[in-house]
Structures are given as C-alpha cells and as structure tokens.
Amino acid sequence: MQKEKTITATLVEFTCDCGQGVYRVDQNAKIIHTNPKQWQHICTHCQKEVMLAFPFPIIKHRGEEFVLAKHVRFEGNVYLRGEPNEGN
Numbered sequence: 001m002q003k004e005k006t007i008t009a010t011l012v013e014f015t016c017d018c019g020q021g022v023y024r025v026d027q028n029a030k031i032i033h034t035n036p037k038q039w040q041h042i043c044t045h046c047q048k049e050v051m052l053a054f055p056f057p058i059i060k061h062r063g064e065e066f067v068l069a070k071h072v073r074f075e076g077n078v079y080l081r082g083e084p085n086e087g088n
C-alpha cells in the first residue's frame with residue numbers, strides 16, 4: 001500500500017533568456033527519444049521553444065532529481081499524438 005510523508009524539497013525551474021518566464025513542458029509535443037530523452041518546452045512569457053533533457057520544473061530532494069509523473073507515465077500516447085494511427 002502507498003504511504004505518504006511530508007518532506008522538505010526544492011523546486012527547480014529553468015528560466016528563459018528573456019528573463020521574464022520559465023520553461024514548461026509543451027503537453028502537445030512529442031518526447032524526443034534520444035539518450036537522454038528530451039522534452040519540448042515553451043517559455044511562459046515569450047513562448048520561445050527549447051528542448052531540455054528533463055521535464056521542468058523538477059523537484060530535488062536529498063541529491064536526487066524527481067520529475068512529474070504525467071511527463072513520463074504516458075509517453076507512448078504522447079509519442080503517437082499526430083501520427084496517422086492516432087486513436088487506435
């Protein structure tokens with residue numbers, strides 16, 4: 001069974017060159033299956049697009065980096081979005 005406990009962690013944002021926004025994963029974009037994988041991000045301010053090897057924002061705790069489950073659990077579906085066999 002799952003058990004929860006409260007921890008102290010650090011939220012890590014990736015800031016944009018524009019100095020106004022931070023990069024967030026583009027939910028409509030495909031994951032690029034390089035090694036390491038890359039996620040397409042969009043700046044929250046200027047909409048600049050970049051590829052990053054972590055899906056930001058991430059959480060750091062005791063020297064480990066944690067990513068949001070929604071960015072990794074269903075990557076197959078994300079990968080197929082826009083493909084000819086979408087919906088199968």
Ligand SMILES: [Zn+2]
Pocket residue numbers: 016017018019020021022043044045046047048
């Ligand atoms: Zn920006």
